[in-house]
Amino acid sequence: MTKPELKTYLKTGGLMVDAFEYCSGQECEIFKADEFKSGDEIIYIPDPFLNRIPLDTPVIGDEAIEEVIDCCCTGDDFIWICGGNAELAERLFWFCDWQHPSSAYDEGIFEEDED
Numbered sequence: 001m002t003k004p005e006l007k008t009y010l011k012t013g014g015l016m017v018d019a020f021e022y023c024s025g026q027e028c029e030i031f032k033a034d035e036f037k038s039g040d041e042i043i044y045i046p047d048p049f050l051n052r053i054p055l056d057t058p059v060i061g062d063e064a065i066e067e068v069i070d071c072c073c074t075g076d077d078f079i080w081i082c083g084g085n086a087e088l089a090e091r092l093f094w095f096c097d098w099q100h101p102s103s104a105y106d107e108g109i110f111e112e113d114e115d
Contacts, residue, residue, distance in 0.1 A: 001019060001020075001041065001042055002074070003042065003072060003074065006019065006068075006072060010058075010059045010065045010069075011065065014058075015055065015056055015057070015058065016045075016048070016053060016054065016059070016068070020042075022055070025046075025047060025097045025098040026097045026098040027098070028047040028048075028098050029047070029049075029055075030044070030045060030046060030048075030096075030097065031044065031045035032044050032045075032093075032096075032097075036075060036090040036093040036094070038076055038079055038086060038089075039075050040074050040076060041075065042072045042073065043074060043078075043093065044072075044073040044093060044096060045072050045073070046073075046096065046098060046099055046100045046101075047099070051071045051100070073100075073101055075089070077101070078090070078092055078093050078101055081102050082105065
């Protein structure tokens with residue numbers, strides 16, 4: 001599902017728990033695709049509780065829907081976070097197990113690998 005498709009889905013009362021198959025992350029539930037791929041498909045959603053993403057109740061209002069959409073990450077989002085480096089983006093994807101990818105990247109965990 002793409003972000004525009006998710007937006008339409010949520011505006012019609014769709015639930016996040018029905019849109020994505022969540023799995024165990026680091027002491028939380030996350031959505032993570034089976035593989036990394038570039039493009040506009042959502043491949044990762046960090047800890048819904050921490051990010052205030054309601055899973056089993058409708059998301060009400062345009063602002064709340066935008067906040068949910070902003071937490072959903074596509075392959076292209078990972079690549080953008082990694083400055084266009086698709087190889088690094090894939091490694092970041094596999095590393096993330098609860099946090100937003102930009103937070104993980106900003107922590108500097110990949111600095112030594114970039115040299």
